[in-house]
Amino acid sequence: MTPTKRVHCSATIKEKCKILDSLDAGGSVRHVAKLFKIPKSTVSDIKKNRVKIRNFVARSYTDIGQRKVMKKPENPDVEEALYTWFLQQRKNHIPVSSEVLRTKARFFYERITGKTNFQASSGWLDKFKARRGIRFLKVCGERVSSDAEAVAPFQLKLQALIEKMQLTKEQVYNADESALFWRVLPNTTWVHKDEKSREESFKRPCNLYAMLKCIRHT
Numbered sequence: 001m002t003p004t005k006r007v008h009c010s011a012t013i014k015e016k017c018k019i020l021d022s023l024d025a026g027g028s029v030r031h032v033a034k035l036f037k038i039p040k041s042t043v044s045d046i047k048k049n050r051v052k053i054r055n056f057v058a059r060s061y062t063d064i065g066q067r068k069v070m071k072k073p074e075n076p077d078v079e080e081a082l083y084t085w086f087l088q089q090r091k092n093h094i095p096v097s098s099e100v101l102r103t104k105a106r107f108f109y110e111r112i113t114g115k116t117n118f119q120a121s122s123g124w125l126d127k128f129k130a131r132r133g134i135r136f137l138k139v140c141g142e143r144v145s146s147d148a149e150a151v152a153p154f155q156l157k158l159q160a161l162i163e164k165m166q167l168t169k170e171q172v173y174n175a176d177e178s179a180l181f182w183r184v185l186p187n188t189t190w191v192h193k194d195e196k197s198r199e200e201s202f203k204r205p206c207n208l209y210a211m212l213k214c215i216r217h218t
Contacts, residue, residue, distance in 0.1 A: 010054075011036075017057060022035060047134050073127075078113070082105050102120040106120050172216070174214070174217070180209040
């Protein structure tokens with residue numbers, strides 16, 4: 001007699017939590033298997049790994065979403081050090097770019113392991129941000145808008161003023177203020193998923209040199 005093959009059912013971590021909730025509510029393995037339309041063996045495996053699943057969810061920094069595998073990072077101590085440093089920077093409202101994160105990751109890896117073979121690739125960084133719930137945010141800036149409808153009336157008013165004062169083209173100048181920013185901080189950063197947007201709430205600290213540009217009509 002040919003032995004019956006075990007049916008494999010791959011459930012997401014979120015689904016496993018719902019199955020555990022049903023078991024905790026008093027449901028039997030048979031009842032829960034029927035409720036979720038999965039083999040009893042799958043429910044038994046989930047029940048057996050109850051502590052592991054619950055602990056993984058409790059330690060997760062992000063919504064577990066459609067994740068199915070409870071895979072730990074290869075260098076948890078490095079990630080923990082980097083994440084702690086990242087939170088400290090954001091607490092002080094210091095923007096953190098991708099390149100800064102990668103550089104700091106290599107620094108912590110070398111400091112913790114004594115090795116220098118860690119590249120902190122873009123792929124690794126994407127996974128780190130996903131595991132830790134880090135998102136991209138514009139933290140400051142100014143909205144620049146122009147009133148196109150006001151241009152035509154101004155041109156007519158200016159032309160009337162030139163004719164009234166009998167000005168020549170050599171006497172008409174256009175001036176505009178501008179600025180040179182020195183040591184300005186980035187206006188975008190990676191932030192924790194729970195950090196609120198502060199867009200336009202403050203201006204970036206920097207050294208600013210004001211300039212007035214002026215040019216004659218001709």
